[in-house]
Amino acid sequence: MPHTTLTLGGMAGQGLVTISDLLLKLLARAGYHLLATQDYMSRVRGGHNFIQIGIDADRIFAPQPIINILVALDSRSIDEHRHELTAGSIVLHDSDNKPPDINGVRFAGVPMNRFANKAGNPVYANAVALGAIAALLEIGMKGVDSLLNEHFGKKGEAAVEKNVAAAHAGYDHIAKYYAETTSSLPPVKQKTRMLINGAQAIGLGMMTGGLRFISAYPMSPSTSIFNYVTASAAELGILSEQAEDEIAAVNMALGASAAGVRTAVTTSGGGLDLMAEGISLAGVAETPIVIANIMRPGPATGLPTRTGQEDLNLVLNIGHGEFPRFVFAPGTAEEAFYTAIHAMNLADKYQAPVFLLGDQQLVDSYVTLDRLNITKVRIKEHLADPAKVPAPYQRYRITPNGVSPRLPYGTPGVRVMYDSHLHEEDGHITENADIVRAMVEKRFRKLKGMVKETGKPIWYGNKKPAITLACWGTSYGASREAVDALNRAGIKAGMAHFNRLAPFPSREARVLLANKKHVHTVEGNFTGQLAQLLARETGIHSGMPVTRYDGRPITARHIIDKLKEVHGNGKFKRISL
Amino acid sequence: MGNSNAFHYEGEKAWCPGCGDFAILNAVEKALIHAGKKPEEVLTVSGIGQAAKLPHYLKSNGFNGLHGRALPPAFGAKAANHHLTVIVTSGDGDMYGEGGNHFIHAIRRNIEMTVIVHDNQVYGLTKGQASPTSDKGMKTKLQPEGVILTPFNPLAVAIALDAPFVARSFSKEIDFTADLIEQAMRYGGFALIDVLQPCVSFNKVNTYQWYQQRAYRLGPEHDPTDRAKALAKAFEWDSGIPLGVIYKNPRPGYVATVIGDTEPLLKRKVNTEKINSLLARLY
Ligand SMILES: Cc1ncc(C[n+]2csc(CCOP(=O)(O)OP(=O)(O)O)c2C)c(N)n1
Numbered sequence: 001m002p003h004t005t006l007t008l009g010g011m012a013g014q015g016l017v018t019i020s021d022l023l024l025k026l027l028a029r030a031g032y033h034l035l036a037t038q039d040y041m042s043r044v045r046g047g048h049n050f051i052q053i054g055i056d057a058d059r060i061f062a063p064q065p066i067i068n069i070l071v072a073l074d075s076r077s078i079d080e081h082r083h084e085l086t087a088g089s090i091v092l093h094d095s096d097n098k099p100p101d102i103n104g105v106r107f108a109g110v111p112m113n114r115f116a117n118k119a120g121n122p123v124y125a126n127a128v129a130l131g132a133i134a135a136l137l138e139i140g141m142k143g144v145d146s147l148l149n150e151h152f153g154k155k156g157e158a159a160v161e162k163n164v165a166a167a168h169a170g171y172d173h174i175a176k177y178y179a180e181t182t183s184s185l186p187p188v189k190q191k192t193r194m195l196i197n198g199a200q201a202i203g204l205g206m207m208t209g210g211l212r213f214i215s216a217y218p219m220s221p222s223t224s225i226f227n228y229v230t231a232s233a234a235e236l237g238i239l240s241e242q243a244e245d246e247i248a249a250v251n252m253a254l255g256a257s258a259a260g261v262r263t264a265v266t267t268s269g270g271g272l273d274l275m276a277e278g279i280s281l282a283g284v285a286e287t288p289i290v291i292a293n294i295m296r297p298g299p300a301t302g303l304p305t306r307t308g309q310e311d312l313n314l315v316l317n318i319g320h321g322e323f324p325r326f327v328f329a330p331g332t333a334e335e336a337f338y339t340a341i342h343a344m345n346l347a348d349k350y351q352a353p354v355f356l357l358g359d360q361q362l363v364d365s366y367v368t369l370d371r372l373n374i375t376k377v378r379i380k381e382h383l384a385d386p387a388k389v390p391a392p393y394q395r396y397r398i399t400p401n402g403v404s405p406r407l408p409y410g411t412p413g414v415r416v417m418y419d420s421h422l423h424e425e426d427g428h429i430t431e432n433a434d435i436v437r438a439m440v441e442k443r444f445r446k447l448k449g450m451v452k453e454t455g456k457p458i459w460y461g462n463k464k465p466a467i468t469l470a471c472w473g474t475s476y477g478a479s480r481e482a483v484d485a486l487n488r489a490g491i492k493a494g495m496a497h498f499n500r501l502a503p504f505p506s507r508e509a510r511v512l513l514a515n516k517k518h519v520h521t522v523e524g525n526f527t528g529q530l531a532q533l534l535a536r537e538t539g540i541h542s543g544m545p546v547t548r549y550d551g552r553p554i555t556a557r558h559i560i561d562k563l564k565e566v567h568g569n570g571k572f573k574r575i576s577l
Numbered sequence: 578m579g580n581s582n583a584f585h586y587e588g589e590k591a592w593c594p595g596c597g598d599f600a601i602l603n604a605v606e607k608a609l610i611h612a613g614k615k616p617e618e619v620l621t622v623s624g625i626g627q628a629a630k631l632p633h634y635l636k637s638n639g640f641n642g643l644h645g646r647a648l649p650p651a652f653g654a655k656a657a658n659h660h661l662t663v664i665v666t667s668g669d670g671d672m673y674g675e676g677g678n679h680f681i682h683a684i685r686r687n688i689e690m691t692v693i694v695h696d697n698q699v700y701g702l703t704k705g706q707a708s709p710t711s712d713k714g715m716k717t718k719l720q721p722e723g724v725i726l727t728p729f730n731p732l733a734v735a736i737a738l739d740a741p742f743v744a745r746s747f748s749k750e751i752d753f754t755a756d757l758i759e760q761a762m763r764y765g766g767f768a769l770i771d772v773l774q775p776c777v778s779f780n781k782v783n784t785y786q787w788y789q790q791r792a793y794r795l796g797p798e799h800d801p802t803d804r805a806k807a808l809a810k811a812f813e814w815d816s817g818i819p820l821g822v823i824y825k826n827p828r829p830g831y832v833a834t835v836i837g838d839t840e841p842l843l844k845r846k847v848n849t850e851k852i853n854s855l856l857a858r859l860y
């Protein structure tokens with residue numbers, strides 16, 4: 001069943017976030033599954049912003065290109081979203097703004113600003129809208145009342161009362177004049193669900209994974225992770241430092257890491273470019289670090305607040321010279337949480353840089369989950385036991401698995417030397433060819449262990465598919481919904497989702513994809529970077545990649561439309577989305 | 578010093594005979610020994626350059642990172658384990674050129690560490706190009722007509738940024754330098770010591786003799802807490818170069834204000850109860 005899609009549109013600064021936060025909580029507590037994606041322009045006031053909320057009894061993985069209910073806080077919102085409205089769609093608007101006439105679309109006008117002013121202040125328009133939405137969705141006012149109490153309680157009784165009054169005015173107006181213009185939701189079990197976005201999931205994963213030090217320079221869309229961790233840093237004994245630039249951020253983290261604590265940095269493309277030399281240092285100095293790169297579309301400044309997947313090739317190669325690394329691209333907030341814990345562990349275990357790739361769609365979208373299990377991934381201490389380390393201590397001791405025992409600075413009786421040159425086992429500069437060779441080989445021996453670690457590709461859908469999708473990161477959601485739609489239409493479809501991209505799980509990829517017809521990667525870029533990687537690592541040459549490079553999230557509809565372009569309309573006609 | 582010098586590294590040092598860097602290394606060792614430090618308590622951090630090789634030539638903990646990037650890892654290490662005594666050893670190019678932005682902001686951040694800049698007014702390791710502190714007119718392969726850029730004045734910049742401890746020394750004055758390093762280590766904040774260091778191979782202008790003719794020690798009449806006077810001293814150059822503590826403004830450092838008297842980050846464990854309470858807020 002297609003789910004209900006409610007879109008909130010308005011100018012920056014009009015209170016969209018407040019309404020959406022409250023509405024999401026309300027629905028999550030009522031037991032609905034949600035996916036809320038944000039579409040923000042890179043500005044603080046004005047413009048057009050919107051939040052799309054998918055509501056369903058089952059989990060939702062991708063946004064939809066249609067709107068069932070449009071909450072238009074300004075008239076521009078109606079113009080902007082006109083093409084997504086269909087027969088039966090409802091538009092909630094301020095009745096003081098006369099809406100256009102659109103075929104088959106039902107309009108519900110509520111004097112939001114007048115009601116708000118009557119309640120005492122224009123800001124109460126948010127509460128009026130919330131009440132009106134509750135009426136349109138037929139979910140009653142009980143939840144709204146208690147939520148407003150909880151949310152505005154801190155501001156005093158008067159604030160609560162006025163908000164409640166405003167919300168009821170909105171609710172009653174719809175109930176009285178638009179009793180027929182409602183869109184009821186499917187029945188769900190009463191159950192309070194967790195509501196989380198990817199930024200929180202990554203931040204929580206890092207903190208659960210033992211993060212002690214985080215340094216970053218603000219850059220959309222990565223800043224929300226840094227904000228989230230910083231908000232709880234003091235409470236959790238974490239040090240958060242805003243660096244003067246990304247070069248400082250990464251080098252600070254490396255110093256902290258050498259001193260023995262788990263560290264992470266957050267950034268986006270341009271900031272990552274600046275970190276390149278530091279990442280190379282992490283490689284040769286064998287210093288653990290987790291780098292969350294939240295991609296933005298386009299080169300240079302690109303589209304700061306929009307979504308895209310253009311940095312895969314960058315993180316696979318960033319940093320001069322050669323050194324092993326991990327690259328992960330979780331597909332959902334849930335996967336991002338567990339992957340972030342693993343990332344903290346693996347950086348420490350292999351003393352190597354670990355990349356977490358995300359995008360605006362991952363970090364800013366809210367989803368519902370039943371729970372996150374903080375004990376599912378075991379946190380293992382990887383610093384060596386000084387009593388068991390052979391004397392004299394050598395930071396880069398050559399070992400069979402390539403990992404040298406790591407002791408922190410300050411260990412009694414021990415000298416710990418980290419070095420950016422090619423070095424001897426004790427960290428001393430060297431130019432000796434034999435030592436250099438042995439050291440390079442030692443570092444790359446780590447790969448043997450690394451390929452066996454977590455993040456192998458997972459299969460979803462039909463086991464004998466006629467169409468196969470391969471995705472990474474957030475293209476997972478839309479791919480999954482496209483696979484479901486294809487299977488529903490009788491076209492056998494399956495997909496492989498790649499979370500770990502380095503070291504590439506070549507063996508598993510071959511098992512999943514080598515004998516499949518019509519393999520298409522699904523990616524938020526122009527050049528098909530996963531397709532290139534697959535060819536390079538496995539020799540599998542997939543078909544035309546399904547790409548999107550306009551800064552907007554990939555949807556199932558987008559994938560099916562592209563598949564039609566490649567395979568012809570024929571059997572794709574039956575697909576319902 | 579002999580065997581009592583636990584910091585002494587016996588191996589080869591890849592500096593030119595007569596280079597001022599030997600004397601600075603000597604002063605660092607002296608200061609550490611005199612301050613009663615153990616090698617395991619000390620961390621020297623550097624970028625890249627001749628000066629930046631120093632951590633390899635001192636038997637204690639080291640972080641020899643990237644050119645220009647000595648200060649950020651020094652901050653990270655000190656923040657992670659504030660029981661460490663952190664010394665940064667860097668060149669004029671490393672600190673004031675490639676790392677200039679970090680220099681500014683590390684002073685603002687004011688974490689407790691001693692920053693020794695081997696100021697030879699030239700790029701030594703890369704064979705003699707102009708550095709930010711090269712005097713106007715100095716001819717090099719890349720400045721064949723002589724340096725035309727106005728020299729960077731590290732002391733004046735540091736005083737302008739209200740760095741808590743700003744000093745200058747001359748490498749030849751080993752005991753004097755060692756004493757300044759010891760004062761800086763005890764100071765509790767970002768302490769800068771710019772040490773004039775002759776590069777015998779590439780700086781044919783600012784030689785031992787050139788510095789010797791100009792350098793003089795500040796006497797008790799200089800009040801380092803007087804910022805205007807300190808700034809005036811920072812601008813003295815051709816007619817006489819003052820050595821000693823130029824400026825002092827005691828203020829609590831980053832560890833004292835941000836980290837406090839707590840156990841180092843290094844010793845802290847994940848608090849699952851707190852994580853669970855964060856998760857609970859998501860319902
Ligand atoms: C990113 C980067 N750029 C350039 C270099 C080359 N390089 C190494 S040291 C140096 C200058 C050293 O000058 P200084 O810091 O004054 O040290 P000195 O050798 O004079 O002691 C340069 C340009 C480098 N190692 N890394």
Ligand code: SF4
Pocket residue numbers: 591592593595596597598627697701702775776777778779
């Ligand atoms: S080049 Fe200059 S700074 Fe470098 S070691 Fe030789 S004398 Fe010293």
Ligand SMILES: [Mg+2]
Pocket residue numbers: 626668669670695696697698699700701708
């Ligand atoms: Mg120099």
